[in-house]
Amino acid sequence: MNAFMMLQKDPRIHEGDPILIFFAGHGGLAEAEPKWRQKYGSSKIQVIFPYDYGLPVSNSNSSVDCIPDVTIAELLNQLAAAKGNNITVIFDSCHSASGTRDDLERPGLKARSADVLFPIPDDIDDDILAHSSLSTKIGRSSELLLYSDQASHIHIAACGSNQKAWEDEGRGYFTAVLLDTLRKSRVDNITYENLLKALPLISSQSPHCYGRNKSRILFDSRLDVQTRVFIPVVCDLEDDSWILQLQAGDESGVTENSVWDLHETATEDSVPRARVVADFPDIGTTLLSLGNRQDEMWLDKLARGAPRHTKIRVYARHLHAGQDTALRVWCSVQSLRDLLRPHNAASNAIKGTIHEVGYVMEQDRNRADLELDFYSRTAKPEVVFRLRNPIAETYGISELKYRKPASREEIETVLFAAAKWRWHLERTNRYPQNRSPQIDPMTMMRIATRVRGKREYLDKPVTMPAQRGMIEFVARGNDLYGVELISRSKLPLYIRMFYFDATDFSIGDMFGQTVANGAEDATIPVGGKIVIGDGRDGGSPLKFGVSPESRAELGYLKVFWSTIPLEVSDMAQKSAFKMRPGSIGRAVGRAEVQATHDWGTMCLALVMKAA
Template sequence: MTAYDRLSGAVPDADAMNNYLQAYLNVPPDQITNLRDKEATRSNIIAAFENLRDNLKIKHQDPILIYYAGHGGEVPSKKKDKIQALIPADCVAGEIPPIPDRTIAALINGISTKHGNNITVILDCCHSGSGTRGGGETDETTVRGCELGPNDVPDDLDEHICKENLEPEATTESSTCGLRFAKGFAMKDMNSHILLAACGAGERAREDRGHGRFTDALLELLRTVPPDQITYADILLKMPRIDGQNPQCEGYHRNRILFDSKVRLPTSRHNIYEVNLEKKKYILQGGRAHGITDGAEFTLYRNREVALVEEPLGVMFAREDNINPFTTILEPVGNAPGALENPAIAIQTKAGASKDLPIYVPLESQYMHLFEAIAREMSGTGPDLCKIKLVDEAEKDKAKLEIVATQKNQLTFKVLEKQAIEHGFTCMPHAIDPDIDDLHHILRAASHYHFYLN
């Protein structure tokens, strides 16, 4: 293995991803494992995978994200399938080997077997070596790859990991690491996880200005589009273009909504707008078409990078006669923010005129306590724009959704929204078990539908 350049952007990228998880997706810090610089050793990386596999707190199909920013490489081989690998911080030729694709695949398979296939793997590194400078590199640019030698990954490396994490039919007579799916990180038919990779085979993943180009572009998109409104495949279509890199999305479920739409979002993530200061007027790039109503309040930040992290510039609100179809003139609550970086960012932090979703649940329902608890949460103060309220028998005619418990102790959803019924949508297609997390997820989605429909 050749010597490799130190990467100045890998740690900032991991920090930026960590910030996204906490500030934008509200992931608790104790659910995130961080390995930086010297901590990202071969043994620590493998142990982190195994800890995920053995974590009893993870429910089936809970979203799991595995993110790696660093060097990657490829082992020269006369065989058709070459071995790709991640390069841990303590990797030394002849002493501590890299982590080959087959080991990563086996570890992910172990996690998927235990917890389901709602697993997202993001790799901001090269698939192959190409660590030396070439076309497109400058003094500020570093390639995230290094050259591996033919002996850097022994044939029997990590056999015990393969045995622990693969079913018997996944092995061959010649080697217990002969996986049942193709070698390499990018495999179109893999079912255990979805892969987002920085570049295609033979391309170079680069970093400059202190960040990986792929991670920078990916987070630029994810900070503006809520994960429940985009599929994995759509990410490649919507993210900014990267010169010399064609990011890859692989996996059987690549048309699935990001994180299988099971992330409990901070509600402010649903309403982020650009604001420009024009002729002493604060122009918000959103209006009636975006669901903005009289009295809605917005908190302003310098830019997307510092939103929800730095102190805000100020708070502004929308007045009825200043709301246009696609723009809104904002007025300050208290002191005006002053000069802005055009554009600044506004996060809606208070709903305007109420568009609550009225729901009717028969009083005799044994699950009334679930609905009351969720209604209290979704009707409270804060940035949640999409709320519900429970109506009684006397106001049933105002309800837009009716929820009934079946004889099998499941919940069904009858649609009472006139506009939906006119188009043949009268009932949600599936009944669910009375699980409070599933119920909250469905009612939040229904309230969003009602909010924007009206």
């Protein structure tokens, strides 16, 4: 505890400097007392144990207590406020009850868990939590590890919230494989997310990575660095033929005939070794087809260097999507159409590019997704963009306020970003496994207000009325919002939420920044709920605003849910008008497959009016 305080005040640490906090020891899970449940909304408390836990405190009748999740979360939030969010927290410990013995236990091998020996008082660490930014007014049925869905830090955990972290003769399994992978990959050559995917599988535990900034290079606070997202591919040799299974499917936006590069490692300097094409995607996995014998020879070589009868794991990176994904573009004048004409008749704006989704020229204006026109009031010609969207047209906000110079490279930068934006906004599950709804329609609520720079949560959230999937409201800078999701599924659900901004084609990653190596913790348990933006497991509250020169703006909140781990890590993108020509669009996420799983989406249009 004192070490956290010292980091906040250490003058040698400047804002943005990398901070690494590593804990190897015992963790545990305790049932919350009634007063704790009332105060923090949680029925269970995840804890770590200091080395002197249970020993008497000098000159006191009390004993040294454990450190609960709310305290750790608040200390990290305070540290981030003082020193920036370039904070990496690594815990090689359990956060499940120690309970019964496990089949894995043997002499020298034991779990890093312990029992909470006495009740945790509800006023523990009140001096730290007195000015906490964590909500205490919204109940929790979702309990992510140590309130980890925060923007303040990256949290790497040795196992899931209901698993045990194991050590052999005092040496943690997770720490050993983590250090070995870091030595092979270099800390300046891999992202947090790809580091988790590159770890060898540990049969008894599933390491997790939580945090909004998991796509950063390790210990690097720069947000604008272009990094790669890789997806594991399991390769198995059957009857002298390679079977390649991409660990992502329909729920992650994989399309039939999409093209992928295969890499041997998940590092930033990894070079492509083979090119493959996706078959029709299933839920959770997709079969990939090799292009030629040379690619097969590369896999043959990897197989000779691997242990006998083991499957090979390589990593895929998306090049471009398959069929029926293109943006339809209409131009008002022939000279603009000529400017965007394909260089040869055999190619279009998808083939041969480095962009995930492309565009096609549309002859019928009424079928177009985006309309282009010349803007002649400037010294040099510019192009204006109009979104063919019924809501935008109804409110008179279809013409984007940003323009681009009238050059093919500048225009296509926007078109490729708009194509990706539209594709992910509109895509959904066309073949659901269940006819009955698996999740209630999302409910947006005003849950807090900002007073003198601090959050004050409302005693009772105020529901925002929605009509036909749309909410119209005045966006005030001090109002903070949350989105409630209630599950009806008989299986746990995994949730991601994004904000699609119709003013600049940006896609904001709002919730669900988790990746695991192995079985991933679900976001919502069976019959449970979560409030995205509750200041705890749901992350920071949501804030909306309208730019000063606009009277109204349009955006969409879209939720992706799945009964298998769902991560579309590379969906997010910055404003199309802040991208440079040649900006690279990147790929989708990963998932594990099981039978009879399902996925779906929900979308809520937001028309935000100026105050």
